[in-house]
Amino acid sequence: MTCAENVARYFIELARSESPESVPITNLHVQKLLYYAQGWALCSSGRRLFDEDIEAWKLGPAIPRVYRVFKEYGASAIAFSEGDTSFADKMSADDKAIIESVWRGYRNFSAVGLAAMTHREQPWKSARSGLRDDENSSRPISLDDLRQFFKAKATEIARNHPHLPTKEEIDAGLAEIEAGGGVTLDELEEELRGA
Numbered sequence: 770m771t772c773a774e775n776v777a778r779y780f781i782e783l784a785r786s787e788s789p790e791s792v793p794i795t796n797l798h799v800q801k802l803l804y805y806a807q808g809w810a811l812c813s814s815g816r817r818l819f820d821e822d823i824e825a826w827k828l829g830p831a832i833p834r835v836y837r838v839f840k841e842y843g844a845s846a847i848a849f850s851e852g853d854t855s856f857a858d859k860m861s862a863d864d865k866a867i868i869e870s871v872w873r874g875y876r877n878f879s880a881v882g883l884a885a886m887t888h889r890e891q892p893w894k895s896a897r898s899g900l901r902d903d904e905n906s907s908r909p910i911s912l913d914d915l916r917q918f919f920k921a922k923a924t925e926i927a928r929n930h931p932h933l934p935t936k937e938e939i940d941a942g943l944a945e946i947e948a949g950g951g952v953t954l955d956e957l958e959e960e961l962r963g964a
Contacts, residue, residue, distance in 0.1 A: 773803055773819040773832045775856045776868060777839070780806075782852030783872045793846030796839040797828065801883035804830035804910075806871045808892070811912060812919035814863055822909040825896030829884040830910055892918050 777799045784794040803823065810818035823830045839847050857865060875883060887893045892914040900906055 770817060771819055771856060771860055771864065773821040773835045774838055775853070776803060776806055776819055777835050778851060778853040779857065779865075779868050780872060781847055781849065782854045783869065784876070785849035785852045787876075795844060795846055795880050796836060796842055797844070797884060798880035799839065799847065800831045800836060801829055801880065801887055802871060802875060803832055803835065804887060804893075805875055805883075806868055808915045808919040809871055810864070810867050811916040812923050813867065815916070817912065818864060818867060823915075825893050825906050825908045825910050827897075827900075827903060827905060829887040830893055833907070890918060 780799055780802050781794055803819075807818050807823060810816065819832075821832045821834060823832055839851070842848070878886070892910045895914050896908045896910045897906060900908075
């Protein structure tokens with residue numbers, strides 16, 4: 770397990786690596802990506818991606834320590850030099866896959882769009898129960914609420930998109946490729962370019 774700051778820096782590096790003109794990533798954006806990464810980790814592996822609690826702040830889910838690390842940027846883009854993957858070799862392949870999957874799935878949403886999404890989701894709403902919209906809070910978002918919400922979301926996706934491969938099918942395909950069988954991504958890209 771890694772810490773939330775490392776996951777945040779991994780997201781920043783993923784944003785930087787896409788292109789020099791990458792969509793800027795802000796502290797607000799990072800906070801919401803961390804929420805989604807933790808939720809999907811709990812759903813897929815049953816365990817936390819990082820130890821820190823996610824709090825139900827009025828602007829959505831946040832990890833206070835990570836917020837403070839990038840606070841100097843305010844609402845501006847975090848400098849890509851803050852990105853880091855040097856710790857990635859200490860992460861499990863599953864953890865990296867979750868982070869990268871969350872990035873691919875949520876990178877095109879603005880920070881404000883992600884905040885609006887989290888405000889409609891049960892884990893944040895439950896943690897803020899009884900609070901005014903403008904009221905500050907340090908209440909943690911329940912891990913059980915996160916797990917249940919993302920499991921329900923995964924079930925809904927599977928029901929609505931039965932053609933998508935299961936995690937087991939993806940893992941089996943990756944194992945086949947690693948064992949020297951199947952088609953590599955480079956071979957597939959080459960074949961698609963030739964088509």
